[in-house]
Amino acid sequence: MKNITIADVAKHANVSKSTVSQYLNKRYDYMSEKTRKKIEETIKELNYQPNSVARSLKQKSTFTVGVVVANILHTFSTYIIRAIEDFFHEHDFQIIVCNADDEPEKERKYIEMLRAKQVDGILIFPTGGNLDLYEQMKDDEFPIVFMDRTIEHLGIDTVMLDNHLAARLAVDEFVRNGYSRIAIVTTSIIRNISPRVERIQGYRDALRSHGMEVNEAYIKTVDVGQISLALADLFQQTVPPQAILAGNDIVLVEVLKFMKENNKHIPKDVAVIGIDEVSFASFYTPSITTIAQPTKEMAKSAAERLLQQIRKEERPEELPIIQRFAPAMILRDSCAVK
Structure with a gap:
């Protein structure tokens, strides 16, 4: 034919x-x-x-962008990807999604593959383990935007949550409900992954603002497979915590599993708040109080920044390198008044 x-x-x-x-x-x-x-x-x-190839040659663009996600299992990542795809679809771009599994070497391979395919830009949830690669892309003036995590000294456009405020909102709610022994559990901070480090610092600062001492035994940062052991250690303390702040949605799932397996009742035995809204939070029994991120707004901001770089548009003077969005508390029943 x-x-x-x-x-x-x-x-x-x-x-x-x-x-x-x-x-x-x-x-x-x-x-x-x-x-x-x-x-x-x-x-x-x-x-x-x-003929997309002819179009790409004529306009010197593949009309494709890459999205390298640190861990696609996070609900936040899924929501962001969907919103980014919607944005670029409206602008006649396609996206290629890669999952780095929080492994720097896997992230490196994906970034190199995307650049070899001549994508027009890459939006990255950085693992933090490829500084030389990030710096090279910036030196090459290759369009790049960080999402959710930042490496401040690189000066790369970044869109992320106000993580200090997220932790503070949770601690304030615990204190308002009469809890004083408050723990925080996050996934590993080995590579100083900014949201986790910032949420712990926000937790510390919030406790001190209420005149409370920080009990280091109540701070747990472990790999996902070790969360159950970390929780067991918390409840084996001479004075166990009354409340737990789950640092992200994956941690929240592990906390809820531990409570069920160990016959602990929320909030009677321990109050729980999770950072990141999850689909089951409203119908879990009891319903779970969460700190939600404005995913659509964050995704739109990141996508617009990347498109501006791709089109070589002049950067608005008022646009900060790092843009932080405020979280919102969704009050439910897992932190009821004692």
Whole structure:
């Protein structure tokens, strides 16, 4: 079968090739509704498939961006990916999603692969283990935006949560409900992953602001597989905690599993708040109080920053390198008044 070309579409629709090209690139400013309809019907009738390779060569763009997620199991990551995909779909871009599993070497391979495929830019949830690679991309003026995590001295555009405030909101709520022995559990901070480090610091600062001492035994940072052991250690303390702040959604799941397996009742035996909203929080028994991130707004900001770099648009003077979004408390029953 003959390959249908843009010239065939133009001839069949009785319009110029440039008009068809404008239609394909969604430039309808000076195009009548009748012409648009005629071209649309012709494309369907001829089963015309635009040549993406030719388009990429002509416009010097692959119309593709990469998204390298540190850990796709996080609910936050899934919500962000969906919102980013929606944004770029509206701008006629495709996305390639890669999951680094929090492994720097895997992240490196994905970044190198994406650059070899000549994607127009990359949005990264950095593992923190590839400083040389991040610096190289910046030196190359390659479009790059960090999401959720930052490495401040690199000066790379970053969109993330105000993690100090997230921890403070949780501690304030525990204190308001009469809890004084408050623990925090997060996943490993071996590579100083910023959200985890910042949430712990926010927790410390919030306790001190209430005149409470920080009990180091109540701070647990471990790999996911060790969370159950860390929780067991907390409850084996001479004076166990009355409340637990789960540092992210994965930790929250492990906390809830531990409570169920060890016949501990929330909030009667221990109050719980989780950072990151999860789908089951509202119908779990009891329903779980969470600190939610504004995922849609964060994703839009990150995607807009990346697109501005891709299009080489002038950076707005008021736009900070690191943009932090405020979290929101969703009050439910897991931190009831004692």
